[in-house]
Amino acid sequence: MTLNRRDQILKYIVEHFIKTAQPVGSQTLIEEYHLPYSSATIRNEMNALEQIGLLEKTHSSSGRVPSSEGYRFYCEYLRDKEVSEDLKYNLQKVLDEKTRSIEEVIKESCEILSHMTSLASVVLGPNAKEEHLASIQLIPLGPRSATVVFVTDRGYVENKTFVIPNEMSMEEVAKCMKMFSDRLIGTPVSELVIKMEALRPIVNDYVIGHDVVYKTLLETFLRFASDRLLLYGKKELLNQPEFLDDADKIRKMINLLDSPENLIDVEKNSERDYKEGNITIHIGNSNEEYPDVSIVTTKIRVGDEQEGTIALVGPTRMDYDKVMSALEYFAKELSKYYGNDKGGNNT
């Protein structure tokens, strides 16, 4: 499909700006892309594009820079949708390692994605709410201390070491734990805390000094509910030119990346986001808290339950084409390998 002149010019501007991080002028455009028009013509088109709100100027006589809308338009209509062979090759290499668990595959893939896009990648773990408690194990460490290990049916593990009060024997702790275990296994993680509440009076009759056990379990269950967040490629991201000389921007970005809440906030504010297939693109916007940050996300599914979100985070000036294609490719390949058979692989 060939583009009309105006769109073609917009495309060039977006791509050139993505590459150089410099506002693009009419002259540059002609030289770089050998356009068969005079600079005046280009300027007219640029002006028109600015009127529609797809381009912006940094000051009255500067070159043009894409607006959020401009990027959005680019994503929707102009991008090439090509996945680089390099990326395919690198991802495939990771995916082909059969005995790797999905977590490891995701980790390594994210490192590759980060590296190839110079963005940070964030893995937002599956919300444990949908998982069920599969096992509670008490492991005595010494006469007065023990560790409890909790495993969900999707292999997520939490643990907690605690001190056994003098008035309780290890046997009693074990008995108490068994009691909880019998009543809690199979419970969805989201209901654990409520169910504990109900168990409180019952366990009261069983064991004296049970409250340590009770409290230990409760605290750990609360941890289940918190988001599991992994972050890769921070270094790559901070070497982008927008951060080269701007300490404030760096601090702000670190803030964003270090506290999941913020990221989730940005992501939630999504009425204006552009969706394409499984990919959602949030393009930073001047009336937001992080105006110059864009986030491209995709849901990762393994088996038939939702398994988590992968996001690539960076400046609004990011290579949307590359990022979207890469993420789409990755999500597709991943589901091909870890598809609808609940975690089994398809050898």
Added chain:
Amino acid sequence: MTLNRRDQILKYIVEHFIKTAQPVGSQTLIEEYHLPYSSATIRNEMNALEQIGLLEKTHSSSGRVPSSEGYRFYCEYLRDKEVSEDLKYNLQKVLDEKTRSIEEVIKESCEILSHMTSLASVVLGPNAKEEHLASIQLIPLGPRSATVVFVTDRGYVENKTFVIPNEMSMEEVAKCMKMFSDRLIGTPVSELVIKMEALRPIVNDYVIGHDVVYKTLLETFLRFASDRLLLYGKKELLNQPEFLDDADKIRKMINLLDSPENLIDVEKNSERDYKEGNITIHIGNSNEEYPDVSIVTTKIRVGDEQEGTIALVGPTRMDYDKVMSALEYFAKELSKYYGNDKGGNNT
């Protein structure tokens, strides 16, 4: 103990510089501290202090700044060694919560320390090498996947989820795991990998397709060996004036904090470090990779084995007095609570 004039001046300079991050001039010194001498006299003393190597100039006509040696001297002879009541109160509040595990106490204490010193605090977990494997548990998740959970005798947990190859049944995996378990429990973590090597031929005879199990275990054991590092207060640190406008310094600091290796490297280079009680102070030095970073560390002991290191990391211009006192106080209190009874608390 009252100081001689020269030392008193050095003390004021160090403290003023720590407070303001600006080179200190003779005039300022007189005004701020009401010294009963003329500026010329002060200048003579400053000159002398520079000759001895305790002060430096940022350029030929600038005020003075403490040198590494100057800081060191300050730490050893000049500091006040007072612990603020505020800090005592806040730490005590955390320490008094009886059922908290030591990890949580350390976490919260570090947050307090970071907050009150505006430095980053780093917890370098106990080196697992000294721990012994206490438990291996296989938890089946589905027909073709399972999680193994490993616990050391000090309550450190590692886990790994893996996919069971088609040619193996869950029973076989369990059997295989049991075999490993029987032979590995009690082994020091440092020897696990070697011992695995020895087991390889034996297990070969037992089960077909054991290599997945073997590989899973081996990979997890390798993870045991890696350092366990926690980091708090990055935000506080990056708001220090040295980072206000210097993107490069921020990047460098983040690099340092994000990769444990670097931190350990800095810490190891310790011939010149100053030790006082349980505290070790590494003061950044111009011929090092991180010339303007200082690290104050203390070993934390629980029971009779070494349990880890806590470090406060920040610019060489840090409040050594406050930091050392705080850390010393914390370490002392902690060992009071979690003293020599192997993890029991003293209620």
Added chain:
DNA sequence: GTTAGCACTCCAAGAAAAAGAGTGCCAAAG
């Protein structure tokens, strides 16, 4: 519709000047 031409705007970089903070040192006073 396209383009050459030109006036205009704004930024970036550099030079020059001015202001300020601080030093070192000398000679005189204590």
Added chain:
DNA sequence: CTTTGGCACTCTTTTTCTTGGAGTGCTAAC
């Protein structure tokens, strides 16, 4: 022999001004 007032000097920081250049918008002609 230590302290101090005085002064020349150094170096940084801030401000102002200038200049060059990149880029635009507009108009009139093609």
